[in-house]
Amino acid sequence: MVRISAILLVLVSLFITLSAQADVTRIEASVDKNPVIANESFVLSVTFNDDVGNDAFQPQQLLQDFIVGRTSVSRQTSIVNGSLNKLTRFSTVLIAEQPGTYRIPPISKNGVSSEAIEIKVLEAGSDNSARSEKVAFIETSVDNQSVFLQQPLTYIVRLYLAADLNKGNLLPPEMEQADIRQIGSDQETSEMVDGRRYKVYQRTFQITPNKSGTFSISGARFNGEVYAEGQRSIFSSFSNTQPVSTRAKDIQLTVKPIPSNWRGDWLPSELVTLSQTVSPEKASVNVGEPISLTYQLTAVGVKPEQLPPIEPQFPDSVRVYPDDDQVDQFVRNGVSIAQKTVTYAVVPNQPGELTLPALQIPWFNTKRKQPETASTEALTLDVTGVASPLTDAETSSEPTATAEPTSAGQSSDSEAEPTAPQTTVKQLAGQNLITLLVVLLVLSLIGNLAVFWRRHLRKRQQTAPAAVSQPGQALTQSQQWRNFQKACADNQARKAEAFLRQWAKQEYGQPLVSLNQLALWLQHGDKTNSQLQQQLNDLQRSLFSAGKPDWSGGKALYQSLRKALKAQQDKASEDQLPNLYRR
Numbered sequence: 028m029v030r031i032s033a034i035l036l037v038l039v040s041l042f043i044t045l046s047a048q049a050d051v052t053r054i055e056a057s058v059d060k061n062p063v064i065a066n067e068s069f070v071l072s073v074t075f076n077d078d079v080g081n082d083a084f085q086p087q088q089l090l091q092d093f094i095v096g097r098t099s100v101s102r103q104t105s106i107v108n109g110s111l112n113k114l115t116r117f118s119t120v121l122i123a124e125q126p127g128t129y130r131i132p133p134i135s136k137n138g139v140s141s142e143a144i145e146i147k148v149l150e151a152g153s154d155n156s157a158r159s160e161k162v163a164f165i166e167t168s169v170d171n172q173s174v175f176l177q178q179p180l181t182y183i184v185r186l187y188l189a190a191d192l193n194k195g196n197l198l199p200p201e202m203e204q205a206d207i208r209q210i211g212s213d214q215e216t217s218e219m220v221d222g223r224r225y226k227v228y229q230r231t232f233q234i235t236p237n238k239s240g241t242f243s244i245s246g247a248r249f250n251g252e253v254y255a256e257g258q259r260s261i262f263s264s265f266s267n268t269q270p271v272s273t274r275a276k277d278i279q280l281t282v283k284p285i286p287s288n289w290r291g292d293w294l295p296s297e298l299v300t301l302s303q304t305v306s307p308e309k310a311s312v313n314v315g316e317p318i319s320l321t322y323q324l325t326a327v328g329v330k331p332e333q334l335p336p337i338e339p340q341f342p343d344s345v346r347v348y349p350d351d352d353q354v355d356q357f358v359r360n361g362v363s364i365a366q367k368t369v370t371y372a373v374v375p376n377q378p379g380e381l382t383l384p385a386l387q388i389p390w391f392n393t394k395r396k397q398p399e400t401a402s403t404e405a406l407t408l409d410v411t412g413v414a415s416p417l418t419d420a421e422t423s424s425e426p427t428a429t430a431e432p433t434s435a436g437q438s439s440d441s442e443a444e445p446t447a448p449q450t451t452v453k454q455l456a457g458q459n460l461i462t463l464l465v466v467l468l469v470l471s472l473i474g475n476l477a478v479f480w481r482r483h484l485r486k487r488q489q490t491a492p493a494a495v496s497q498p499g500q501a502l503t504q505s506q507q508w509r510n511f512q513k514a515c516a517d518n519q520a521r522k523a524e525a526f527l528r529q530w531a532k533q534e535y536g537q538p539l540v541s542l543n544q545l546a547l548w549l550q551h552g553d554k555t556n557s558q559l560q561q562q563l564n565d566l567q568r569s570l571f572s573a574g575k576p577d578w579s580g581g582k583a584l585y586q587s588l589r590k591a592l593k594a595q596q597d598k599a600s601e602d603q604l605p606n607l608y609r610r
Contacts, residue, residue: 051077054141056134062147065126066246067164068096068272073117073134073141078102083136084117092129096120096250096272120250120272123148151276162189162253165275167200167246169234173281176239178295178393179328179363182207182232184247184275187218187225193268195251197230202245202280204238206330211358233363235330239284246275286391289398292335294390298327301388301401314412317348317571318373322386322403325366328393331356337369339386344379346528347541348372348567372571375410382407507533515581520569523581542567549591559587 053076063069073084086095098119105112123129126148133140163186170181182200199207214229236242252268285293306319322337331354341347350370357364375381383406392399507530514523524542531545532538539545546560562584569578 056141065151068120068122071119075115078113079115086119094122120270126150163271163273167275175283175295179233179235184230186228190253193252198248200247206235210363236282239282242280244278248274291389295393296326299390299401300325303403311409321370323368329365331365334367344377346374348571378410381410515585518581520578562587
């Protein structure tokens with residue numbers, strides 16, 4: 028019985044509460060000013076004479092002729108002569124974009140409606156004398172209203188506030204087919220306008236159009252709250268604030284296409300520079316001595332991703348080891364600057380005069396409206412010494428292992444490590460001091476072996492069927508491949524790099540200027556083996572980067588290369604399959 032009474036009491040209380048909330052007998056609507064200026068905010072206040080929910084007034088559904096800003100809700104309760112009075116007030120910021128006469132329809136609830144309001148909107152600039160009465164307004168500017176495709180332009184927003192800011196949000200401009208980003212940090216100053224002091228907040232945006240044609244830049248907007256004059260309280264929760272909103276004018280922009288006669292990467296900018304730094308700075312180097320060559324490309328007013336690749340052409344007489352690209356962006360005097368730095372380690376292979384050609388990067392001068400070229404000067408060095416002993420002697424040495432060579436594509440992960448060559452570089456160098464008698468004896472022995480080998484081959488051709496050449500088989504039988512395996516197993520970076528170059532030269536018939544070329548030769552279609560390329564880059568960095576880290580990726584490099592060769596071999600086998608059906 029007690030439980031039933033409690034339930035009935037709760038239901039009665041709920042009914043009384045709902046009845047009280049729904050007892051609305053009067054709705055009043057008003058605006059803070061009329062007429063108003065186009066693109067300037069005014070406040071619509073809607074007051075209910077009872078406590079109603081926050082969804083009692085929804086301006087987005089009623090006001091189709093205005094830009095609707097934020098809505099704040101306040102409630103007031105008072106007791107007069109023993110009578111309880113409740114008020115709920117909604118304050119909504121509105122902006123009319125075009126001049127004319129507009130009508131705010133009646134606001135209704137529970138059969139009670141407010142009076143309709145007729146708003147007269149004046150053209151912007153027609154009431155300049157009223158500017159001193161504005162609490163907030165926005166001024167914008169662009170550095171250029173006619174640009175080329177992907178030519179960034181600077182959009183500056185200046186927000187003027189005549190009252191202290193409580194909170195607010197400055198929305199960026201909008202434009203179709205364009206990238207918009209803020210550059211730099213906000214600036215805060217003060218300024219006198221028509222005898223009234225304003226706080227000025229300045230923000231800079233960079234707009235990069237991605238399509239040619241005529242576009243409209245929708246103006247930036249501000250939505251926020253400011254403290255009402257004379258009502259500032261030390262307690263923020265009890266401060267008397269008023270909502271404020273304003274919007275900047277739209278700006279028309281013309282985007283011109285790329286000139287039809289342009290060739291190469293498109294780089295529109297006010298200024299582009301290209302510099303070249305050589306380390307060590309000297310006119311003569313030795314064979315095998317690395318040279319650090321650094322290029323730095325700087326462009327004003329562009330995004331970092333717009334900078335073209337820096338790919339100088341090097342002669343075949345050098346080995347090249349590219350380092351990672353470094354891209355940076357910074358702002359100076361309100362202008363965005365992008366910069367790319369690329370470093371190459373260049374190792375001469377041959378003595379004589381070495382000429383590194385000049386590098387040229389075309390760009391379009393947006394101020395002069397004409398193409399220009401950023402370039403460096405050609406670099407000439409005198410290379411002295413002889414060929415590297417590691418390349419000529421050690422790579423041609425024969426290991427003592429006599430095991431049958433296995434195909435790179437068919438090798439298992441558990442294959443035995445190849446035996447290292449017994450003949451060292453010092454022993455090979457010592458052989459140059461052998462007397463003429465020993466040389467003649469060796470030549471005689473080689474002649475006898477040649478005769479014996481010729482007879483052996485003739486006999487083998489008569490008894491053995493012709494062998495079918497398989498992709499990659501001749502390579503894995505070469506001693507350079509087994510030497511490369513051994514160097515990878517021992518994590519000997521310099522030996523692995525030298526043996527790999529010799530092996531690739533025998534397989535493809537041309538030398539490797541950079542090890543990255545090997546990953547391109549083994550790619551499938553347009554897809555590069557990223558794992559192999561990463562292992563090759565790690566090998567190059569361990570040899571010629573500034574830090575020269577220890578190399579421990581020998582096994583990973585060998586396995587990646589072996590898998591790439593296997594995939595190439597399988598692809599070649601698939602291409603040679605006969606037709607399934609006879610024609």
